[in-house]
Amino acid sequence: MLKSGTICFNDMYFFAEVTAKAAADAGMRAVASMILVDFLTRFTGTPEEYLRKGLALHNRCRDHLLSGGQTPRRGDECRPGDRRDGQQQRPGYDG
Numbered sequence: 001m002l003k004s005g006t007i008c009f010n011d012m013y014f015f016a017e018v019t020a021k022a023a024a025d026a027g028m029r030a031v032a033s034m035i036l037v038d039f040l041t042r043f044t045g046t047p048e049e050y051l052r053k054g055l056a057l058h059n060r061c062r063d064h065l066l067s068g069g070q071t072p073r074r075g076d077e078c079r080p081g082d083r084r085d086g087q088q089q090r091p092g093y094d095g
Helices: 016-026 047-060 080-088
Strands: 008-013 029-036 066-072
Touching: 008 016, 016 047, 016 066, 029 047, 029 080, 047 066
Parallel strands: 008 029, 029 066
Antiparallel strands: none
């Protein structure tokens, strides 16, 4: 990506912490977002666990090049309350 001139990217899916580490190692700007869905996967089993992992990623990825977050994959794949909880758990959320 760097060779093609890409200086920043956004990625959202499972194992976002791996994407965040790769971007940090390459010195790239990135937003690595943890997926938020309301069904069982091999990654985790409950919306609360997705929220916990997303907040942990956000707290680890707070510098000038890297930020972490949480993003619903599709609106119909998670409950409205889970989307709201994901926003409100982020430090600096102002409603």
